[in-house]
Amino acid sequence: MEKKVKPGIDLGLTKDDKATLYAIARTAIECAAHGKKPPDVEVKSDILKENRGAFVSLHLHGNLRGCIGHIQPTRPLYKTVQDMAIAAAFQDPRFEPVRPDEIDELDIEISVLTPMKRIENIQEIEIGKHGIYIIKNGYHGLLLPQVATNYGWNKKTFLEHACLKAGLPPDAWTDKDTHIYIFSADIF
DSSP: OOOOOOOSOOOSOOHHHHHHHHHHHHHHHHHHHTTOOOOOOOOOOHHHHSBOOEEEEEEETTEEEEEEEEOSOOSBHHHHHHHHHHHHHHTOTTSOOOOGGGGGGEEEEEEEEOOOEEESOGGGOOTTTOEEEEEETTEEEEEOHHHHHHHTOOHHHHHHHHHHHTTSOTTGGGSTTOEEEEEOEEEO
């Protein structure tokens, strides 16, 4: 039996760091669902205070229920997670806002991003390790590292789906004026 490789990389977050981020995300969603502002949070861990991009993905009964993130490291990680949890639950245009009765059953997945790296050669893409961000003529699409792994995609299929997500033809990644970026994430 083939062992399934866990997507992403280890960025040095401890179990306590991850538990803190989960608690921040869940509390933010619960507060927002009831029209309240999330409480101010004080974190002790330096890594949670670092400016980092992050995505929060929500699943309900195994189905995607919301996924929003911020790719630029402009805010401390714990604040990015708090904001993106609320955005994933209530602002993902693909879904109706999360209802209060769904919150207890939500599975929360957090992806803490590394900085983006522009590539010229798709051979640099490692399925399971890298996510893809495609930009062309003002259109952009991003897929997290776990997406290719979850669907069993190869590099070409991964790139095609990133193009489709951007609203581009699936082969737009082959155009000279398309910019392809890779990044990794600590996924938990």
